[in-house]
Amino acid sequence: MGFPGTWMTESESVVYRVVPKCACSTIGQIMYYSDHGAFFDGDIHDSTAGLHKWAQEDSQPLIEANVKAHASYAFTCVRNPYTRILSSFFDKICGIQRNGRRYRGNLVPLLIQKYGIEVGGEDGKQEFDQIASFRRFLLFARDTMRWRRPMEPDIHWSAMAGHVSTFIVNGGRYDNIFFTEKFNEGMQSVLDNIETKHAVDLAAIPRFNESEGHGPKRLHPVEDYFDDLSKHLVWEIYKKDFQLFKYDFDNPGNKMPLSEVDLDEVHAKLGE
Template sequence: MGFPGTWMTESKSVVYRVVPKCACSTIGQIMYFSDHGHFYDGDIHDAREGIHKWAQDESQSAIMDAVRSKGTFAFTCVRNPYTRILSSFFDKICGVQRNGQRYRGSLIPQLAQQYGIEVEGDFDQIAMFRRFLLFARDTIRFRKPMDPDIHWSAQAGHVSTFVANGGHYGRIFWTEKFDEGMQDVLNSIHVKVPVDLASIPRFNESEGHGPRRAHPVEDFFDDLAKHLIWEIYKRDFELFRYDFENPGNPMPLGEIDLDEVHRRLAG
């Protein structure tokens, strides 16, 4: 399987396992800047040079060597499952993408209609999100009516491919404590160009794709919605120490135990 979703600086200073909807645009730009002294001109996801990516055939041997030797510091970043699934809904289901089209063309709108998800005009955000949540659960648990999308599939699944294939994380941090976690990573590696996190903009490439959320996070999650969230994101809450009981609390309740993460995700 290799290391899908893995990026590495050209200087091989650091390896990063991308988790969608978890500050990956900002992290990728920081990695790019740390090698080149400037940001990539455009969405870092579109970059085909200046940074190694597993999706690029010519990068795979370099990434494989760095990960397997464990000589390059590796990290990833995670997010509260409640806010992450909401972000996926507003971006990928409600929003128009950079190319002016709906996400994944006509596929998602067609399937969303099977669940009564209508997001045109002044729609009921809470009702439509709960229908989307049922759709997301079906894709993850039953792979119907489509395979799960990377933007709402469980974070533990993304994180686990790196571990299962021989990788080892030196740090996993939370988007909710981004500066603290990213600074720890930078302190653990040697970069070609110093990075001042205080001056780094946040590259939210999905911002503006969809309507703004009109309600507090907790309003979207009634008892049934919480049941569905637990069904599909149980490991995310447990491994990354987020508060399942209170959707309105985005902050983790305790420290991530890296030994437990590697033990539980290695199989």
């Protein structure tokens, strides 16, 4: 199995387990900058040099040796499950992607046909009932997670606990799990614990939100998208995420965590 979704600086100053939709573009660029003194020109997910990634075959033995020996500081970043799934819907389902096409080709037509979802027309710019469509998408997301039908779960809305756990199960240990909602504070706590070739001033770092502008703007407050049934589906999919990463299930309008992450609890529960 190895360490899918794991990135490491070439200097091996730090190891990061990517969790999609949790500031991963910005984190990757900060890691790249800390080694090279410049940002990667383009989406960091497209880089094939300058940053070790598990998806690059040459990087695998280096990442594996480092993680198993816990030779470097290791971290990841998580996000409120309510805002994460909403963001996935607007970016991946309603939005036009970087390549000018719909995400995953036939996915959106399938959702329109099987679940009655609207996405704002061909270009995603027409008006549609965002709340009704999102709730139908949530039903689809649950079906993929529960029964792996009509397709396998997608990494952008599959549970964070699943992403975080592969690192632990295969022999890794996190030194830090911080919150997207407290990004500067959390990322600074990582930088304070590592030696970097180039100093990183977080206040001066742009936000590399690669999904920004892909889809229509969210028109309503977060809590308006989640009625009782939606909350039930969210709990079914993300129960572990709420429990382990300390987010407020009862109030979708509160995006902030209720307390810090208990690393020992995360390693115990996800390492089984």
